[in-house]
Amino acid sequence: MYSLLLAIIYVAFVSLGLPDSLVGAGWPVMHQDLGVPVAFAGIITMIIAGGTIASSLASERVTRRFGAGLVTAVSVGMTAAALVGFSFSDSFWMLCLWAIPYGLGAGAVDAALNNYVALHYAARHMNWLHSFWGVGASISPFIMSYAITSGLGWSNAYLIVGTIQAALTFLLLVSLPLWGRVNSVIPDGHAAEPHEAHEAGPGPSGQGSTHVPLARALRIPGVALILTAFFAYCALESTSILWASTYLVTDRGVAPATAAAFASLFLLGITAGRFLAGFFADRIGDRLLIRGGFLSVGIGVVMLALPLETNVLALVGLVVAGLGSAPIYPAIIHSTPVNFGRRNSQAIIGIQMAAAYTGSTLAPPLFGAISTWTGMWILPLFLAVLTALGLLMSERLNRLVGHRAAQEGDRTSTTTR
Incomplete structure (x- = not known):
């Protein structure tokens, strides 16, 4: 059970890295098609960053209420919808609009998944998972390059990655029962430290745990x-x-x-x-x-x-x-x-x-x-x-x-x- 869920999380980290390089890889062509200056890429990235910061700060309350599995699935679904929205955008303001759910989904899933792995898997998996994120981030420029050189256009690169994210969303939704079955003991020999054993909480999802306010x-x-x-x-x-x-x-x-x-x-x-x-x-x-x-x-x-x-x-x-x-x-x-x-x-x-x-x-x-x-x-x-x-x-x-x-x-x- 642990191994199956871990494999799903590995796939999730690869998929999470996929969208992160798309804007930079496609912008030299995108800004020409949209008729905007090159510098406007900064506006897109700032909107995405603002969404990630906001959802990261809210992730604790949301994750404790709904659980890491559901938050991850919904967040990846939001990024999938945003990427598909990018693929159908024919004006800059539409990109700005779709950048909002893009950022909100990215920040929430990042915080939820990282905390889940920190609590329930050994240090080696945390390093390998982030290495797999790098694999995803390295693949997406090739997807963009293929789409542009083959005549599909930059919009189809977003559609391809959005489709991958949608498939992952379905996989995460199917795997939701696995997240709730993991008990509060960390596997792989990574037992809780003595000073934290009394505050381990009810389980991995965080559902029902006491909310810890930001302040x-x-x-x-x-x-x-x-x-x-x-x-x-x-x-x-x-x-x-x-x-x-x-x-x-x-x-x-x-x-x-x-x-x-x-x-x-x-x-x-x-x-x-x-x-x-x-x-x-x-x-x-x-x-x-x-x-x-x-x-x-x-x-x-x-x-x-x-x-x-x-x-x-x-x-x-x-x-x-x-x-x-x-x-x-x-x-x-x-x-x-x-x-x-x-x-x-x-x-x-x-x-x-x-x-x-x-x-x-x-x-x-x-x-x-x-x-x-x-x-x-x-x-x-x-x-x-x-x-x-x-x-x-x-x-x-x-x-x-x-x-x-x-x-x-x-x-x-x-x-x-």
């Missing part, structure tokens, strides 16, 4: 630290993806084709790194994965910045930064129930998703504005600041959690005596 969740010690760390990580990831190629060309004199290839290797490094991290994630733990990830990103950024005559080290540094980035996102999510208790995890993961989308949305244009004044050379420094901030905040959280565990251990010892 209360934000006041939990350490939440502000992990939100800052998550914001910093997602900011450096999205900034690297958008601006690394431009930096290599304009500041390092790398050929555009070479720069584009290595910039894509950053994203492929994240995908491959998460797959590899899954093999040892259970043995070394989330804390070391986060620490090692940030340190590896830091090494990669230093290699990128070194003013050497050859660009080989800078190109390798970009790949190292991608591999280092790989385990940070899944490890932060997976460690949430342990750091803050299972009862609070859905609320906090929802806020983390909002922080992630905020960082991914705001950081790239912020860097673009800064670079117009300073020059593109500042990219490694910008990334270094974000890396240091993420590492500092995560280490402060580790000390806080360790101190709290020691206090609880002392209280347990005193009670036993």
Whole structure:
């Protein structure tokens, strides 16, 4: 039963990654057909981001009421409807309209699925699941490319992905009974931590659990630290993806084709790194994965910045930064129930998703504005600041959690005596 549901969740993560690259891949053709400037892509992405942030913040209440399975199915259905709506859109305002359910569905399913996996499956699965998201995100540009080159047009690329999402919605609806049968004991040997056993809740769906208001969740010690760390990580990831190629060309004199290839290797490094991290994630733990990830990103950024005559080290540094980035996102999510208790995890993961989308949305244009004044050379420094901030905040959280565990251990010892 666990394995069957896990397989369905793996398929869900592949499908969730599919829509994320479609707008960027198709926009060079889409904006011409719609008769709007290239810059209007930012309006679409901002609407989607706004929807994801709003639904992420509301995910805790919705998931506790309806359950993770139903929320996932309905949310994927919303994205399917939005993608089909994109395929029939012949004006920009229609795209903006369909971007609303697109964003709302993406944020809700992201928070619900991540919390479910964090509660009920081992760390290796969290890494592999996010690696499968990268597979989906890598496939969608090929779907768009095929649709355009074969004469089907960009609209049919959205229709193809929308149809895949609709099929997944049906699969998720059929699988709903499986979600409710999983008990509150985490399989694969990932037992609940002692300090959270008393707050495990009634089961995986979260139905019937006590609602944790947003204000209360934000006041939990350490939440502000992990939100800052998550914001910093997602900011450096999205900034690297958008601006690394431009930096290599304009500041390092790398050929555009070479720069584009290595910039894509950053994203492929994240995908491959998460797959590899899954093999040892259970043995070394989330804390070391986060620490090692940030340190590896830091090494990669230093290699990128070194003013050497050859660009080989800078190109390798970009790949190292991608591999280092790989385990940070899944490890932060997976460690949430342990750091803050299972009862609070859905609320906090929802806020983390909002922080992630905020960082991914705001950081790239912020860097673009800064670079117009300073020059593109500042990219490694910008990334270094974000890396240091993420590492500092995560280490402060580790000390806080360790101190709290020691206090609880002392209280347990005193009670036993």
